[in-house]
Amino acid sequence: xxxxxxxxxxxxxxxxxxxxxxxxxxxxxxxxxxxxxxxxxxxxxxxxxxxxxxxxxxxxxxxxxxxxxxxxxxxxxxxxxxxxxxxxxxxxxxxxxxxxxxxxxxxxxxxxxxxxxxxxxxxxxxxxxxxxxxxxxxxxxxxxxxxxxxxxxxxxxxxxxxxxxxxxxxxxxxxxxxxxxxxxxxxxxxxxxxxxxxxxx
Amino acid sequence: xxxxxxxxxxxxxxxxxxxxxxxxxxxxxxxxxxxxxxxxxxxxxxxxxxxxxxxxxxxxxxxxxxxxxxxxxxxxxxxxxxxxxxxxxxxxxxxxxxxxxxxxxxxxxxxxxxxxxxxxxxxxxxxxxxxxxxxxxxxxxxxxxxxxxxxxxxxxxxxxxxxxxxxxxxxxxxxxxxxxxxxxxxxxxxxxxxxxxxxxx
DNA sequence: GTCTATATACTGATAGAC
DNA sequence: GTCTATCAGTATATAGAC
Numbered sequence: 001x002x003x004x005x006x007x008x009x010x011x012x013x014x015x016x017x018x019x020x021x022x023x024x025x026x027x028x029x030x031x032x033x034x035x036x037x038x039x040x041x042x043x044x045x046x047x048x049x050x051x052x053x054x055x056x057x058x059x060x061x062x063x064x065x066x067x068x069x070x071x072x073x074x075x076x077x078x079x080x081x082x083x084x085x086x087x088x089x090x091x092x093x094x095x096x097x098x099x100x101x102x103x104x105x106x107x108x109x110x111x112x113x114x115x116x117x118x119x120x121x122x123x124x125x126x127x128x129x130x131x132x133x134x135x136x137x138x139x140x141x142x143x144x145x146x147x148x149x150x151x152x153x154x155x156x157x158x159x160x161x162x163x164x165x166x167x168x169x170x171x172x173x174x175x176x177x178x179x180x181x182x183x184x185x186x187x188x189x190x191x192x193x194x195x196x197x198x199x200x201x
Numbered sequence: 202x203x204x205x206x207x208x209x210x211x212x213x214x215x216x217x218x219x220x221x222x223x224x225x226x227x228x229x230x231x232x233x234x235x236x237x238x239x240x241x242x243x244x245x246x247x248x249x250x251x252x253x254x255x256x257x258x259x260x261x262x263x264x265x266x267x268x269x270x271x272x273x274x275x276x277x278x279x280x281x282x283x284x285x286x287x288x289x290x291x292x293x294x295x296x297x298x299x300x301x302x303x304x305x306x307x308x309x310x311x312x313x314x315x316x317x318x319x320x321x322x323x324x325x326x327x328x329x330x331x332x333x334x335x336x337x338x339x340x341x342x343x344x345x346x347x348x349x350x351x352x353x354x355x356x357x358x359x360x361x362x363x364x365x366x367x368x369x370x371x372x373x374x375x376x377x378x379x380x381x382x383x384x385x386x387x388x389x390x391x392x393x394x395x396x397x398x399x400x401x402x
Numbered sequence: 403g404t405c406t407a408t409a410t411a412c413t414g415a416t417a418g419a420c
Numbered sequence: 421g422t423c424t425a426t427c428a429g430t431a432t433a434t435a436g437a438c
Contacts, residue, residue: 014403031320035237038431051434052404060432108319115316118309118378119232132379160389167372167389168365175368177319178333188361188368195396215421240414251414253422261414 018056018066020046025067030109034064034116034124061123068113068127071106086145089138090165090193091201097169098186107173114170136162143196151199161196168192219257219267221247226268231310235265235317235325262324269314269328272307287346290339291366291394292402298370299387308374315371333367340366344397352400362397369393 024045028037039060043053057063079092100107117128139162146152172185194201225246229238240261244254258264280293301308318329340363347353373386395402
């Protein structure tokens, strides 16, 4: 796991501590979700009192925000900058999902928090709505790019296909977690995306 | 919403009360999940004290169990008995998903609890593992039935397709909740299943 | 930067009156 | 069958010493 850009840089002294805390928070929130996961348990894992932890993050919500931002930065870095276009982005998705397999705690975190975040009164509802809209838009653009280059099967509805790619991705992760990694997520996702294309994925 | 079989029958007196409680519990657990949702709030909604509620369900976990059983019975009743075979079951899925659109609280409950349930130490982990295995098996059987009747496209992998149908279903619901019902889940699901078949869905 | 101590609130569950 | 009262546990967050 690499260190995302936003966590490197100038405030190196206490940023190291912050990174430790974020890592511990990932573990705790992955296992129990945001609501149930407690600051005390996060603090224990980094050998800090609960009050000591709150010196670095003023509230539970801000800590969770840091966790999510960290994960997004990490994913973006994995996809590469600038972001690949068209079919290349879809290839990146498959690689990303395969990579996520190696950090099940993070996958669990994403799955659980996405579900919690559907509630309108969840502290991070807006974050998840925006994130979903963004990812959906990105995927749609990739499909339209492929279509413009004759790489898309004739009767594919780009909007529906974009939704389905993301939905399949998320849903396969739920099942993978439930079945304790009993199948290959990436290969199922690749198989579906391949049916949309005229070129090899 | 009809009343599932398991909630009708002999103990009609207090079963009415139990049903009220289960309905309220659906609302509460849908909004906040099992962990965060409180018995007190459920009790308030049915005009009962928290202790009064615990007379009907001895623990929070038993209440949730009742909620889930109720929902499964309701879905099974909707699909019809005996359960349809092959392509007919898949048609039932599409109708079911369309119907779920009319009770977003239940959809939210399922989405949230499925995610919570992936955690090995969740009180209902086993329930969700078993349920997933069952649904997966059912879907696989339907696909193999279709295959045996020449209704399946030639290079479809039944196991992968079964996983994908369920995953797409679940994932589309997450997005639908997040986007506040901005698209037609059933039509996206139907579109995917149709690509697997040689007959009209 | 980290601690102890504490304020305040809410949790699930139990005991026992009516 | 429903209540009040209460227990023991846990939560986030704050105040202030060091």
